[in-house]
Amino acid sequence: MDLEIEWGSLVLVLGxxxxxxxxxxxxxxxxxxxxxxxxxxxxxxxxxAASVAAWxxxxxxxxxxxxxxxxxxxQFH
Amino acid sequence: MEIxxxxxxxxxxxxxxxxxxxxxxxxxxxxxxxxxxALKPRVAVLISATLNxxxxxxxxxxxxxxxxxxxxxxxxxxPSVTPIMIFGGLVGSVLWNLATWxxxxxxxxxxxxxxxxIGAAIIGVGxxxxxxxxxxxxxxxPALISPFIAGFVALTATYLAYRITSMAKAxxxxxxxxxxxxxxxxxxxxxxxxxxAQKTMGIITLTLIVAGYQTAGTAPQFWVILISGLAIGAGTxxxxxxxxxxxxxxxTDVQAPQGFAAETSSxxxxxxxxxxxxxxxxxxxxxxAVVGAGLGRRLxxxxxxxxxxxxxxxxxxxxxxxxxGALAALLATAGPIGLALVVVLALVAGLGFVAxxxxxxxxxxxxxxxxxxxxxxTTDAAQPAGKA
Numbered sequence: 045m046d047l048e049i050e051w052g053s054l055v056l057v058l059g060x061x062x063x064x065x066x067x068x069x070x071x072x073x074x075x076x077x078x079x080x081x082x083x084x085x086x087x088x089x090x091x092x093a094a095s096v097a098a099w100x101x102x103x104x105x106x107x108x109x110x111x112x113x114x115x116x117x118x119q120f121h
Numbered sequence: 122m123e124i125x126x127x128x129x130x131x132x133x134x135x136x137x138x139x140x141x142x143x144x145x146x147x148x149x150x151x152x153x154x155x156x157x158x159a160l161k162p163r164v165a166v167l168i169s170a171t172l173n174x175x176x177x178x179x180x181x182x183x184x185x186x187x188x189x190x191x192x193x194x195x196x197x198x199x200p201s202v203t204p205i206m207i208f209g210g211l212v213g214s215v216l217w218n219l220a221t222w223x224x225x226x227x228x229x230x231x232x233x234x235x236x237x238x239i240g241a242a243i244i245g246v247g248x249x250x251x252x253x254x255x256x257x258x259x260x261x262x263p264a265l266i267s268p269f270i271a272g273f274v275a276l277t278a279t280y281l282a283y284r285i286t287s288m289a290k291a292x293x294x295x296x297x298x299x300x301x302x303x304x305x306x307x308x309x310x311x312x313x314x315x316x317x318a319q320k321t322m323g324i325i326t327l328t329l330i331v332a333g334y335q336t337a338g339t340a341p342q343f344w345v346i347l348i349s350g351l352a353i354g355a356g357t358x359x360x361x362x363x364x365x366x367x368x369x370x371x372x373t374d375v376q377a378p379q380g381f382a383a384e385t386s387s388x389x390x391x392x393x394x395x396x397x398x399x400x401x402x403x404x405x406x407x408x409x410a411v412v413g414a415g416l417g418r419r420l421x422x423x424x425x426x427x428x429x430x431x432x433x434x435x436x437x438x439x440x441x442x443x444x445x446g447a448l449a450a451l452l453a454t455a456g457p458i459g460l461a462l463v464v465v466l467a468l469v470a471g472l473g474f475v476a477x478x479x480x481x482x483x484x485x486x487x488x489x490x491x492x493x494x495x496x497x498x499t500t501d502a503a504q505p506a507g508k509a
Contacts (some may be wrong), residue, residue: 050399053397053398053399054266054399056397056399057270057390057393057394057397057399057401058270058273058274060393060397061270061271061274061386061389061390061393061394062273062274062277064389064393065274065275065277065278065382065385065386065389065390066274066277066278066281068385068389069278069281069282069381069382069385070281070285072282072297072301072381073281073282073285073286073294073378074285075297076285076286076291076293076294076297076298077285077286077287077291077294079293079297080286080291080292080293080294105301109304109305109308112308112388112389112392113308113311115392115395115396116176116179116308116311116312116315116392117179117180117315118179118180118315119179
């Protein structure tokens with residue numbers, strides 16, 4: 045019985061999964077934080093730059109999800 | 122004709138297994154979404170069922186590698202098991218899936234399936250029929266490693282999500298996380314569909330080939346793909362509320378940022394591992410991610426008693442399903458009366474678990490009931506909140 049644990053690919057999986065997840069969660073969270081700027085009660089509007097940045101970050105997360113769908117569906121590759 | 126009845130029994134039992142696979146694993150993708158209120162229970166199972174059905178049609182790559190390297194193959198590339206043995210193994214898998222569902226434990230359907238087959242193969246052929254190196258490298262190691270990888274990733278992700286959104290008090294953060302969670306949970310469902318329905322297709326196709334109804338090396342027939350997809354979809358829609366409550370509420374009370382972090386961790390870990398060719402186990406990944414998400418939020422309590430019970434269920438799933446599968450195969454291969462007896466006993470036991478679960482039903486109306494089981498230790502909830 046030859047047991048070959050592929051430690052290399054295991055570490056690779058951990059590394060890539062970690063980086064992907066942290067990147068998506070950080071980008072999305074920063075996006076949400078930017079969207080929360082401004083205060084409707086005191087009438088201060090959210091800066092345009094914040095809105096643009098927020099939706100750009102959330103858009104990047106969306107692109108990562110689409111790449112995930114691409115990976116799941118074998119017909120695409 | 123001799124072979125027709127065993128083949129028919131395998132097809133029926135495989136479809137039943139596929140159905141239990143569906144409602145057993147609904148929790149993997151949807152438990153945290155239901156727990157945080159990101160999706161209404163009925164909507165959650167509908168999305169998950171649809172994506173599982175779609176996933177079943179997307180890929181049949183796994184189904185072609187019939188026994189997945191778990192059983193040794195002869196020169197013709199086929200494992201030396203008969204349809205009756207496969208039937209016995211499936212009985213073990215179905216009964217173990219029902220038993221763990223009754224106890225609300227998210228055990229792996231894949232382990233139950235292979236456990237049953239391994240048990241039946243040992244009884245029917247001998248220890249040589251099992252590729253033990255394959256069992257260790259494809260089942261045992263991934264199961265041991267998966268929860269820790271996913272847990273570590275989810276812990277970090279949860280901590281950062283809370284940190285960046287000031288403990289999610291930023292305006293709109295909560296609903297934002299719920300939307301994000303819906304997307305990542307759907308991705309988990311789709312990935313699940315492309316994997317798990319194929320296992321049933323693989324078993325049915327293997328049986329058809331062994332029985333001589335289909336040429337070796339050919340793809341699953343359309344009706345096999347169709348019934349496998351429909352069975353797993355129907356099972357998913359039926360909703361494993363018992364297991365969902367355990368994963369979404371009993372391990373830890375999952376909040377929106379945690380649910381988002383946990384599902385994103387699960388989705389990326391599953392996709393990365395299958396893409397890079399180191400397949401991890403979906404059930405273990407999602408449960409590990411929920412524990413990690415619980416630990417990643419300060420003040421959150423993880424019910425270690427529940428985690429312990431889940432861990433025990435994981436460890437005994439393979440041997441337990443193997444034992445039942447072995448007994449069923451032993452009896453079924455003894456002759457027509459033995460085979461009939463297995464059918465009757467399996468029906469009685471299966472319906473018995475359903476009847477037992479009726480005594481304290483978990484439905485979509487009480488799936489988010491928080492009351493934890495008695496005598497569970499939690500992580501020290503009195504810890505100071507810290508700076509986060």
